[in-house]
Amino acid sequence: MTEEKKPEERKKRRTATEAASRIGPMVKAMVGEVMQAKEEKKPIAYSFICCCYDEIIRAMDIVPHWVENYAGICGAKRDAQRFLERAEAENFSRSLCTYALCGLGFDAWREELGEMPPESPWGGQVKPDVMLGSGQMLCDPRNKWFQAAQHYMPDVPVYDVGLPWPSYESDYDYREVQEYYVSYIVEELKGLVKFLEKHTDRKMDWENLSELVDLTDKTWNLIWETYELRQAVPSPMGTGDAMNTMVPIVFMMGTQQAYDFFQDLNKELKEKIAKKEGEVPDEKYRLLWGGGLPAWFALSDFNYFNSKGAVFPVETTYRMIEATYNFDIDLSKISDPLEHIAWRWVKFWTYWHDRARKRPGSHPDVERLIKYIEDYKIDGIVMHEAFSCRSWHPGLIWQLNLLKKVYRDIPSLVLESDIVDISSYNEADTRARIDAFIDPLEAVKR
């Protein structure tokens, strides 16, 4: 039996915006809604962010339980270790994605007890009716985690949505292959709808789906415009806050609530800009969070950066949107909602290809960094390498090296720990590394 541990004392991060400070209660309510739905016997789907099915499950009135979110909550509450240990006792390697380990450890424990493990954070993670994975060029746990979870819940069916996107190649352009990517994704999404209709008592409301698809486009554009406001000097909002405002982006997409949230944020940022109110009173350095998921248990490190006068006006992490009107096709003309979703997906993942073609030796990921460096007047780049996630973290060092080659040398810092596993983290070391990074920044500025 996994030994129960007392959560360590957690330091709360100060937010710069009022909107970001509202996120905590929103997340808590979201977890509460899933518990409520379970009681009301509504269908619940274990879901991943960034899998194209947000509008689909909303239109079918299926309640998503976001597994990465729940593991992140356990991490942020510094109460994940007991679930990780439980997964390890089940023979899962501690080197695997710790979101997955936390979730699997939790499920194994809950199924063994027949009830929630003692003092589960925010009431716990309920047993779902279906699990929705995805096969994509992003993350193996997306198709392995739920398959592994069936070891503990063999009666819960899984659907795996195929969601590829074209890689950046030198001998052909993605436009030569995009049609068959879209056709495939549409077929996979159709299969998903069929699967959900079979395994839940819900039917697809196609009209509702079309509306939600339009709402999502609108929300994407609003988010993009809102985040672009952060180019202002001083910058009114940092990455620390964006690690909160990612919640409506990735967990609430296709809902009015997400749209309204960003309207409020948009308004708040404009007001701050008008008053020249920055994330910190005396902004000295502007940093780009250039990659990596955050250490959820150590978000207060952003405050530490702030205490040195450093702000983060922009980040690549969780900015999983682009302005759809900047795409090279008119999405609004694609009336079939599944096709619409598929095109949006392919266009999102190939968005930076054209820019990369224009700079010899460059790459879309690096072009994105360059654009942000220029638009947001960046002095240095910070990245985080979370040891357990091989989706977002491979290639960070290479991107920095390539950036130097095709663009220019820019001070950079790669922090190392994890998303959930606090044993990988050392606060004193991390802060010493931040200190050592800020000094050369000073020299570059002068």
Place this chain on the structure above:
Amino acid sequence: MPEKSALKGLAEADRYYQDYGLRARELKKQGKKIIGYLCAFTPAEVITAAGFVPVRIKGDVNEPITKADTEMETIICPLVRSCFDMALKGHYEYLDGLVVPHACDSICRTYDIWKYNLKLPYAHFINMPHGTDDASLAFYQDVLNTFRTSLGKFAGKEISNQALAEAIKLHNQNRAKVKELYELRKASPPLVSGEELTKVLIAVMSLPVEESIKMLGEVIAEMKERGVSAQKQARIMVIGAQVDDIAFIKLIEDSGAWVVADDLCPGAREFLSSVDVTADPVVGLADRYLRKIKCGRTYREMKGNYEEYLEDRFGHMGRMIDDFGVDGVVLYIYKYCDPYGFEVPQIKSYIEAKGTPVLYLEDEYSMSTIGRLRTRIQAFLELLGSK
């Protein structure tokens, strides 16, 4: 020095194993183009059909990883890091191109790192889907055709259906030979040791397919002629990902057991299924790589109940245990390997439920970590002996 090895059979395999890439370097000097690739999911048939020599990139457990870390994160599977380290150190300087399939995160998320660092005249990523449903199969056929067109462009001539069919035939013959070799493991004691077989299969990864067929034929004849080996205390099956070095297999055999079966690559996973002959050769190819090869990287939809699902995913392992008279299974998984790491509890319980003990070992693909596994292997063999 003779251009082509004058040795025969096992001795030749040993030479190509010890000096990996030797034959490719010779052929390169003769003007052949060599295409390196990662993982068993690269359809080598297409490379052969284009007139190139496919060489699978391997790592080296004896070589500490020293160069790779400046470009590739240490959170990547140690096998991939070792392969990349070897490439950076010039062990694959003879390559003209690189093909990387969408295998796992460690492979697909590092494609750009490989491509931008090696800067070879040709590079291509094969975006194989995870699913095995009909839509995934159709998509994968498109993906293979994109690869075929792209490689044809590099070759300066289209890859015809005829060339592809011919290549498929050769690679199937190669697989049939490996299957024949596996038959020799069924005897008790086996006619070929796990160490010898592993060595041969690794040598095969570096040879043009015609030469491989010939070498395998010689090895089989030799082994049959050599006859019976000594009896050992247990017959072991090893399950894992890419084991491209004899070190681990040797460790088990030195500890007093024969390794007689496997689900590894190179090994049973990739050699025991062949490509069906189809009017459009790409159809057969897609079917084999997506549906026939059973690997943790591929997602198989559940049909029937959970027990049937496990049978569908791991049944081939169960059958091999029976067919090869396996006493115990070693589940040998690398740290940071997502496709297999997530399967450990399921594979372990599936096999144990059939009455065969399983030893699960996590390793880091280096001689020093392999050595540390000795005591656990010995204890496992003792346990098997006492049963």
